[in-house]
Amino acid sequence: MSGSALDGYTVSVSALPARPTPVTPTLAETARGHGPFGSLAMRGVEGRVVGVTDAQSMLGVRVPDRSRAILVVTVDGELAVAVRDAVSRGMAVVRDARSDDAGAIAASCLPWPWMIVGGSVSLPPALAPVLRNRPVLTYWLGSPPLGLPGHARVFDRPATLLDAVRRACDATVGGMRLAPGNGVELENGTLLRGAALESLVSAYPAGFALPARTFRSATDALTQHNIGWETRRDGDQSTRLARSTVVAAR
Amino acid sequence: MRANPEVLILEDDAETLEDLQGHFTRKRFHPLGARSASRALSLLEHNRYSSRPVLAIIDWDLGKAPDRSASSGDVLSRLARELRECPVIVYSQNIDAFNVRSQIQRSHPRALLHDKRDGDASLLERIDRMLDRTVGDLRIHDGTVVVHLPTLAQHHHREAIRLVVHHPDIVTFHSDTATKAVRRFGEWLHTRGSAVRLVSHGNRKYRLSVTASEDAAPGIDS
Numbered sequence: 001m002s003g004s005a006l007d008g009y010t011v012s013v014s015a016l017p018a019r020p021t022p023v024t025p026t027l028a029e030t031a032r033g034h035g036p037f038g039s040l041a042m043r044g045v046e047g048r049v050v051g052v053t054d055a056q057s058m059l060g061v062r063v064p065d066r067s068r069a070i071l072v073v074t075v076d077g078e079l080a081v082a083v084r085d086a087v088s089r090g091m092a093v094v095r096d097a098r099s100d101d102a103g104a105i106a107a108s109c110l111p112w113p114w115m116i117v118g119g120s121v122s123l124p125p126a127l128a129p130v131l132r133n134r135p136v137l138t139y140w141l142g143s144p145p146l147g148l149p150g151h152a153r154v155f156d157r158p159a160t161l162l163d164a165v166r167r168a169c170d171a172t173v174g175g176m177r178l179a180p181g182n183g184v185e186l187e188n189g190t191l192l193r194g195a196a197l198e199s200l201v202s203a204y205p206a207g208f209a210l211p212a213r214t215f216r217s218a219t220d221a222l223t224q225h226n227i228g229w230e231t232r233r234d235g236d237q238s239t240r241l242a243r244s245t246v247v248a249a250r
Numbered sequence: 251m252r253a254n255p256e257v258l259i260l261e262d263d264a265e266t267l268e269d270l271q272g273h274f275t276r277k278r279f280h281p282l283g284a285r286s287a288s289r290a291l292s293l294l295e296h297n298r299y300s301s302r303p304v305l306a307i308i309d310w311d312l313g314k315a316p317d318r319s320a321s322s323g324d325v326l327s328r329l330a331r332e333l334r335e336c337p338v339i340v341y342s343q344n345i346d347a348f349n350v351r352s353q354i355q356r357s358h359p360r361a362l363l364h365d366k367r368d369g370d371a372s373l374l375e376r377i378d379r380m381l382d383r384t385v386g387d388l389r390i391h392d393g394t395v396v397v398h399l400p401t402l403a404q405h406h407h408r409e410a411i412r413l414v415v416h417h418p419d420i421v422t423f424h425s426d427t428a429t430k431a432v433r434r435f436g437e438w439l440h441t442r443g444s445a446v447r448l449v450s451h452g453n454r455k456y457r458l459s460v461t462a463s464e465d466a467a468p469g470i471d472s
Binding site for chain 1: 323326327329330331334348349351352353355356357358359360418419420447449451452453455457459
């Protein structure tokens with residue numbers, strides 16, 4: 001759906017088909033392995049997370065959520081506390097992870113974590129697939145571990161990393177900026193939903209060396225709204241935002 | 251219909267709990283008070299279908315609790331799992347310690363933190379800022395009504411209050427009734443020409459947005 005709403009109560013525009021909201025009717029149901037938390041409650045059925053979690057005592061940090069998420073993986077949580085202080089309320093939820101639960105927490109960031117921040121730990125193997133296949137902003141403090149994607153940024157000092165986190169949250173490209181919670185807001189207030197577009201806005205002028213299909217929804221949203229920007233594939237197979245070369249009729 | 255919104259209070263000190271409950275009662279909220287985490291969990295369980303608290307006040311340190319079979323972390327995790335749209339304030343004497351803050355954040359990533367060493371008055375002041383807050387040209391009055399300040403028009407519905415209390419966060423509404431109430435609130439804002447508008451994020455998720463010129467209105471809690 002696009003364009004102004006007819007009933008006057010919203011101007012929201014969805015760039016993507018709506019996805020169902022995770023709802024857990026009861027914890028008892030979850031514990032039996034039903035509902036959207038089933039992956040956290042069931043043993044390793046094909047396509048589900050392997051492992052057993054007691055839903056009755058599941059930490060809040062593992063609750064599935066579609067809000068923009070910053071996953072911070074450290075040994076003791078100190079960096080996560082600092083990142084939380086750096087991020088404006090409502091802009092993103094900071095998820096404080098350890099190496100042993102980073103994979104499960106990443107899986108609960110829907111559709112995927114907007115940003116992964118790490119330091120003083122090796123890269124948890126469970127994070128490799130999401131870093132390899134999704135446009136996740138990746139910031140690392142200290143020596144980078146093996147397995148970080150090519151677009152990862154490495155920082156020597158916490159202060160510079162925190163500045164970069166703030167800049168990513170406040171990024172503005174061609175009138176596009178991150179909306180609170182999720183999505184990208186245009187200058188006229190239109191809301192475009194799509195995690196890939198959020199990543200492209202925050203990474204600008206850099207991009208992500210990922211297959212073009214990863215950015216199909218972002219490309220479609222930009223084309224549909226004709227705001228003078230497009231996704232562009234560089235010679236190094238990196239996709240980033242760029243001003244449209246074709247001036248479309250408005 | 252007017253229903254006083256509930257506030258969950260977990261505080262192990264009986265005197266402080268009484269003070270907090272009295273404060274909320276005077277403000278026409280319905281306090282759900284508990285001196286132990288297990289009692290708070292029980293209150294959440296029994297109120298699951300009848301209401302959803304608009305605010306939770308949680309004491310992190312429960313050394314004086316009569317029953318220690320559950321912790322404040324258990325209550326926070328439960329709130330994060332089942333009442334994600336309920337704002338939570340956690341207060342502790344050790345709120346500066348990063349390991350305490352990390353434990354709180356892992357239990358409830360959205361919890362707001364407050365330093366207990368600032369005293370009860372500081373906590374009450376912060377709560378009042380949240381509950382009597384101003385967003386754009388709207389103000390909550392007495393915890394039960396949203397007032398459009400230019401016209402003094404009133405909107406009575408707890409879901410409208412929830413949206414204002416939560417600003418700028420997204421709120422998920424869990425029933426058709428609640429969603430319809432939110433849409434009516436959106437129409438109410440539109441017909442009054444409010445500087446605040448309702449934004450839908452789909453899937454029963456909504457937030458309020460304030461036009462730039464009104465964004466810096468006083469009273470917005472951080």
